[in-house]
Amino acid sequence: MDRLAELLLRQRLVAPDLLVPVVEREAAAPGPEGSGRSSRSSRRERPLAAVADGLVALEADLLQLGHVLSVPLRARLAELDAGDLGQAGRALVSALSAQLGGRVVHTPLFRRFPESVPADTVELFVRRVFSVLLQRPEQPCVLCGQVAAVHPVSPCAHLVCRACWDGADYSACPICHRRIDPGDPFLRPADDVYAPAVRWSGRVPETLTLLGLCDDPAARARDLLGPLLSRQAAPRAEDRAVVAEIVDRFWPASAGWLPERIPARETRAVVLAAAVRHGDLALLTRHADTATDVLRLLHALMGGDPALRARLPRRTSLSRPVRRALLAALDRQALPYLIEDLHRYPAQWRHMAEVLHPHEFHRRHPDAALAFAVLRGTPLRKGTPMADVLLERAAAHGDLLSFDGVRLRARTFAGRFEAALRTDPREALALLARRPGELLRRTADLARRLPAADLAEVLRAAAPHVSPAVLIATLGQLRTPPGGTRMFLPRGGAARIWAEPDAREELAPETVAALSAVLTGEMLRRAAALPPVETALLDEELADLLAPEAERSASAALVRLPRGSVRPLPDGARIRLFLHWAEPADRVVDLDLSVAVFDARWEFVGLCDYTNLRLGASAAVHSGDLTSAPEPLGASEFVDLDVAALRATGGRYAVPVVFSYNDVPFDELARGFAGFMDDPDGLFDPLAVRQRFDLTGPAKILVPLVADLWSRTMRWVDLNVSAFGGFHNVYEHEEQLARLGAAAEDAYGLGERVTLWEVACWHAAARAREVVVRHRDGAVSRHARRPGEDAAAFASRLGVRQAADPAAEAGAAEAGLAVVLEDDVRVSEGAQVYALHPARLDPAVIRPLDASDLVGMLAPAMR
Known part of the structure; x- marks a missing residue:
């Protein structure tokens, strides 16, 4: 499906012309030779019965997915001929099904899940181990003694007894749980096992989603682009992808859609990368304000993460004009800020210096060359051409740089600020007054060191220049009393989450009120400037x-919930979690869907995963552990949760987790997503899907939510947990999951955000x-x-x-x-x-x- 069509469909808008392949439309466009009639006029002369029947069939298919056509959209689809309507309908149904997670074939290890899941996981494991260690070809089965029942399966070649292992229930090798060839004789057909992923369940949902007509994709794309470019908060990865698609798709017209300033720097990098690829280097002058803007752009050009939170991208060469333009952008920065920016990401800049070759242009761009010499500790020998140029420039900044006879050293703003904070907080405040964003981020700390009136005065001058996300975060920090838990989510996405007891001194109520009034007053002032x-x-x-603060690491989800939000759990008696993934062609990926259960004091109660397929009789039931996911089928795992039965086990909190068992980051998957359904009819029921989210980024462990079984609510946390090594499972991370869940409930539930x-x-x-x-x-x-x-x-x-x-x-x-x-x-x-x-x-x-x-x-x- 066309990427722009998918983008519009996520907005519940359908552009019919984008659903029909261009080649087919162009082939059908001409009328009879010499007639000069348009494609549309020729369509109208064709019989309409097939189109009418096709529309009815399409509406029936959409109803199975919980969607209906608006009147204008239905009328527009009726103008297509039968062939184009069929193409458009198939593309539409496929894309909507994919949004819910139903375009793939979901086949768990135990194909008759949940009924056929063994009650004793340990016994199953022992049988598997015995088969691996003792089974020999052309000998009786070591488990049942039958002769001629043991045969290898392909491609893992494990010896499997057809009498002991039910080929009508298993979808993979019963010994290693890796996918086997679909044509292997061991896999016997079973009634209703390979039912289609999307099928008519006999029920109609209470609420149907309305699909609207988009007759002008370019105008709508421009409308979508405007708000994304105007946001100041760091964008989600999916939003960056939307910006990249629209700007690139409609270039050069999209260049005229750009505002004078793009606040979010990751978004800015995506736009600049598109411009550079199209040969427009002039935008660098307008939009590359800092050295970090140039670094983000370099990451975007090389297929990396402009948020600078993933692995270093593979370096790719740049043309000489592009290198000159980037070094010119660096050279335009004031030298103190340039040196400080380079020191914020030293490893990244050293990596990129090998591509930029800054010293090659030391005469044309001396400040850029000087900043890299300081960063890299380049030896400078007096009397050499480059050293003389750089040392002359450094002499003009004696308060910032020092020369030890070999290398240049820098004194950064952060060092000056920390020194001032220890000796004279008022001097520290004066330094921060020139950096409004940094001032707001440190307001809660400064409020414990300075009089409220002095801080409020500086805050009032700084607030108009700061993004709303930073204002909102500062308000929450000021209003939240100490005594709970402070949780820090690092920018790295997969870096370690840090939580600690909040032992800070409590702020005086009048201080909180005075500073909060400044911030809320600024937000109201901005709102008043919007159309009434x-x-x-x-x-x-x-x-x-x-309210969302920073969302750069947020997962792309069917229902976009800000991190920390609370929603009721589905009302049904059974909640089914699902996971699907497909591995790249060059490596095996073993993901595991698991659920850890804790009591009210966050003491471990039990788990449901590949080591324990059933918790209690049926409080939680796992569909079985698939250990590989080759294309085209991939692999799927499910866990059924019975809320009442889980409570009866003594559990209060249920924490679903997706583990990459063999330590492969999610962003290396061919595809991956997870979610949950409410009382599904069949194995996978699109009408029952309540949430679906993608597995992306460099993480290897994802905790999407924490469910409170007592109040029957869930808190959406969407946290990537740090992981090192391999063999990740609940037992290894039990204590970490308890600390994380407790910290999230404390930080989000008790904080006054x-x-x-x-x-x-x-x-x-x-x-x-x-x-x-x-x-x-x-x-x-x-x-x-x-x-x-x-x-x-x-x-x-x-x-x-x-x-x-x-x-x-x-x-x-x-x-x-x-x-x-x-x-x-x-x-x-x-x-x-x-x-x-x-x-x-x-x-x-x-x-x-x-x-x-x-x-x-x-x-x-x-x-």
Whole structure:
């Protein structure tokens, strides 16, 4: 399927012309020779019965996936001829199925899962070991004694007794659990085992997702690109991919869509990489503000991670004009900032210096050459041409650089700041005043060292220049009292997560109030600059969703939940976790789906994984351990969870984990995803999928959520856990998982972080004349702005429950801004709508928002 078509489909928009292969459309385009008639006019002369029947069949297929066509989209598909409709329909159904995880064939180890999963995992393991150690060809089976029942399977060649191991139930070698050839005689057919992954289950979901028509993909792509380019927070990997696809697809027109400034530096690198590939080096002058911008661009050009959190990319050569342009961009930076930026990523820059050859251009770009000489400790011998040029430049910066006769040394800003912080916090504050972002990140620490009034004054001047994500994180740090757990998520994605007890001194309430007022006042000021609306509609339950701060390591997911948010577990009696992956052609990859269960004090209760296929009788049931996943089938594992039975075992917290057993990073997979279903009908039921997320990045262990079985809720944590060596499983990481789960519950559950409810209140109070609030119990209340009331006072009233007004929502005008959980809203055409579950909203007639958009709209004005 066309990548742009997939991108639009994730927005629930369908562009029919993109679903039909270009070659076929061009071949069908001409009318009879010399007629001059268009393709569309010739289609209209064809019989319509086949098209009508095809549309009905397509709607039936979409219904099985929980989707329906909007009226405009159906009419547009009806204009296609039968052949094009068939192509478009197949592409549409395939892509929608892939979004839910159903395009692949899911075949677990035990094909009759969950009924045929053995009750005793230890006995099964002993039988496997006996077969490996004692079985001999052309001898009776060592387990059952039958003669002529033992034969090798392909390709692993393990000797398998056909009487002891049921070839109608196993999908892999029963000894090593690796996939075997589909045509191997051991694999016998079984009734309904290889049922299609997407099949009609006989039920229709209560909520169907509406697919809208996109008649102008270029215009819609431009609309999608604008908010992504304006966000200041670090983007998700999937958002970077969207930017790259749109900019590259529509170049050079997309060059005219770029704003004067792209705030997020990873996004900026993706755009610049596209421009450089298309031969446009002029954008470097406009968008490469720092040396780190150039480093991110180098990573993007070489197929690496512009977030600088993955492994170093394989170096690729650059043309001479590109090298000159990049060194010129470095040379434009003030030397103190250039040296400091290079020292932030020393290993990365030493790696890239081998490509840039900065000393080759030491006369043309002396500051760049000087900065690399300091970084690399290059010996400089007086009297040589390069040394004389660089030492002359260094002499002009005697307060920054020193020369020991051989090498240059630098004194960085970080060193000067730390020294000032130890001796004179006011001097440290003066230094930070020139770096607003760094000031905000250190505000909570400075508030314990300086008078609130002094800090508030500097903060008031700095806040207008800082991204909303940093403001939100600072608010949470100020308001969260000590005594809980501090959890630090490093930028490295797969680096070690650090948690420690919060033993800091408690801030005075008046200090918290004064500093928080400055930050919230800035957010309200920014919201007031956005277009006004007559009516805003908010859900009180938004308080369960945290405002996104940094999402660069967030997984691409079917439901985009900000990290730390809480949602109810599915209502069904059975929750089925699923995992699917396919390994690259050159290596075996063994992933394991596991669940660890802990009690209320985070003491280990039990587990369900390849070492224990059943927890209790059926509290948790594993589908069996597949140890390889060759294409085209790949491999799938499942775990069924019975919440009531898990509670009966003494468990309170269930922690699902995806392990890379043999230590292969997820980003080396051919494909990989996981998720969960609610009471599925059959092995894999697309209508029952409630969450699906990709396995990406350099991580080898992923903890997607922590389930609280007592309250029947889950906290979305989406954490990559550090791992070294191999043989990863629950037993090896049991203590680490307990610490991580407890820290996540403590840090997110007890901390007073900014929620989407608060962000929605900022928008509504600053922009709307009237605000309708839907409460948790279903009651509705209306708040009208009072004469002369400012945004801060109005926002504080939105959090105070008024007398219920059953007619409030029914009598309110259609909302121009809605921030809600469910899609049962009345909104005007073109309204801005955030809905966690937006299935019934037509994306073609509203402006859909996600949580990052709500925050990103509060970015500071471009200067």
